Amino acid sequence: MLEKFVIKGCKRLKGKVRISGAKNSALPLLAASILSDEGLILENVPDVADVRTMLKALELLGVKYNFDRDKNRIEIDSSSVKPVEIPYDIIRRMRASVLLMGPLLARFKKAYVYTPGGCAIGARPIDLHIEAFKKLGADYKVKEGYSILKTKKLKGNFIYFDKVTVTGTENVIMASVFAEGETVIENAAIEPEVVDLCNCLVKMGANIEGIGTKSLKIEGVKRLKKISHKVIPDRIEAGTFIIAAAVTNGKVEIENVNPSHLDSFLSKVKDAGVNLEVKENVILVKGTSTINPVDIETSPYPGFPTDLQAQFMVLMLKADGVSHIKENIFENRFQHVQELIRLGADIKLDGNTAIVKGGNPLTGADVMATDLRASASLVLAGLFAKGVTKVHRIYHLDRGYESFEEKLKKLGAAIKREGD
Numbered sequence: 511m512l513e514k515f516v517i518k519g520c521k522r523l524k525g526k527v528r529i530s531g532a533k534n535s536a537l538p539l540l541a542a543s544i545l546s547d548e549g550l551i552l553e554n555v556p557d558v559a560d561v562r563t564m565l566k567a568l569e570l571l572g573v574k575y576n577f578d579r580d581k582n583r584i585e586i587d588s589s590s591v592k593p594v595e596i597p598y599d600i601i602r603r604m605r606a607s608v609l610l611m612g613p614l615l616a617r618f619k620k621a622y623v624y625t626p627g628g629c630a631i632g633a634r635p636i637d638l639h640i641e642a643f644k645k646l647g648a649d650y651k652v653k654e655g656y657s658i659l660k661t662k663k664l665k666g667n668f669i670y671f672d673k674v675t676v677t678g679t680e681n682v683i684m685a686s687v688f689a690e691g692e693t694v695i696e697n698a699a700i701e702p703e704v705v706d707l708c709n710c711l712v713k714m715g716a717n718i719e720g721i722g723t724k725s726l727k728i729e730g731v732k733r734l735k736k737i738s739h740k741v742i743p744d745r746i747e748a749g750t751f752i753i754a755a756a757v758t759n760g761k762v763e764i765e766n767v768n769p770s771h772l773d774s775f776l777s778k779v780k781d782a783g784v785n786l787e788v789k790e791n792v793i794l795v796k797g798t799s800t801i802n803p804v805d806i807e808t809s810p811y812p813g814f815p816t817d818l819q820a821q822f823m824v825l826m827l828k829a830d831g832v833s834h835i836k837e838n839i840f841e842n843r844f845q846h847v848q849e850l851i852r853l854g855a856d857i858k859l860d861g862n863t864a865i866v867k868g869g870n871p872l873t874g875a876d877v878m879a880t881d882l883r884a885s886a887s888l889v890l891a892g893l894f895a896k897g898v899t900k901v902h903r904i905y906h907l908d909r910g911y912e913s914f915e916e917k918l919k920k921l922g923a924a925i926k927r928e929g930d
């Protein structure tokens with residue numbers, strides 16, 4: 511059933527919010543569970559739609575699991591996994607199911623995963639994943655929509671990614687953990703979620719060197735054992751709440767964060783004049799009267815994260831001047847711009863740069879979510895628009911934010927979920 515958020519603007523947010531585990535870490539970690547013939551225990555797993563979709567895919571493969579939602583803890587038994595097809599219905603809900611290719615190939619020497627299509631933010635091909643699998647000795651073909659990978663034996667090789675790819679790096683790391691000999695991955699993604707996956711795999715018994723650098727060395731091992739691993743905090747959710755506090759001139763304590771995962775974002779938010787206090791695993795946002803215009807451009811970690819571009823744009827709507835926001839990662843990640851204009855924003859697009867003229871007062875209106883982070887930015891705008899803002903199709907948001915409206919309500923926002 512389609513649902514919407516109804517938000518009454520202009521409430522200053524106050525209080526504490528606890529950040530959930532990172533969706534983009536939980537997904538590769540769940541996929542990695544089938545690399546062990548025993549299983550995996552994950553703590554701090556966010557209860558979001560994408561995690562539930564990945565669990566459905568694992569169940570299709572024969573995985574048994576218990577998800578204790580109150581404790582955000584999942585215990586997985588992967589002793590009876592079979593490499594059956596991952597169908598269109600799973601892939602259409604969540605393209606990150608491609609993360610099952612690497613583990614299936616590694617453990618069963620074959621993978622049948624429906625080929626992902628494009629999505630709202632771009633074509634998002636997986637050519638770099640496939641090229642890397644071929645380098646490890648896999649044969650690849652597409653048949654009736656399925657991407658079919660097969661191999662007699664995976665052998666370590668030298669792999670260079672022309673472009674930094676987060677799930678591409680994760681997929682190839684997982685494919686290479688049992689490969690014969692050494693695999694080197696150059697120009698690897700170094701996002702905290704990639705590091706979290708590597709740390710978990712090493713605890714399971716994998717042999718990975720260079721973790722956190724762009725050059726990884728993986729020596730194949732025989733098998734991986736069952737261990738327990740805690741998912742890192744979600745840096746994108748943390749950034750979203752920092753902006754929510756800043757745009758409402760609020761006073762919010764954001765707990766269970768790892769500030770070192772947000773360096774570039776925090777420095778831009780400080781440049782914008784947001785009053786922040788950064789502690790070990792808490793970030794305090796203390797009231798912000800005037801916002802300065804700040805130019806940003808997205809780039810792979812440790813650069814400014816593309817997943818916080820839409821949210822930062824909303825902060826710039828309050829700036830007293832013009833800012834330039836350049837999106838370098840995805841070719842179509844400005845879907846939120848047209849919706850923000852409906853609220854009264856003055857934004858012009860020039861290729862992959864958005865020119866944001868801040869200072870226009872926003873008035874509430876009906877707007878439509880198009881992708882996960884764009885929908886979060888529409889909620890943020892609704893928090894300070896005059897009157898009522900209705901954000902439609904919030905299933906996009908439910909994919910990656912756990913108890914979003916409950917957390918905002920606890921901070922004093924006037925937000926409620928209704929049928930559409």
Ligand code: EPZ
Pocket residue numbers: 534537606632633634635636637638639640673674675676677678816817839840841882883910
């Ligand atoms: C991951 O997507 C994240 N998803 C995305 O988060 C995030 O926006 C993205 O990384 C960039 O940080 C997960 O981790 C589940 P890429 P991914 O491969 O891995 C091109 C969210 O909001 N490319 O790093 O799919 C691609 O088109 C989501 O939580 C190829 O050309 O992104 C893009 O332009 C949205 N060929 C660029 O590289 C390939 O084979 C970076 O994509 C792979 C990627």
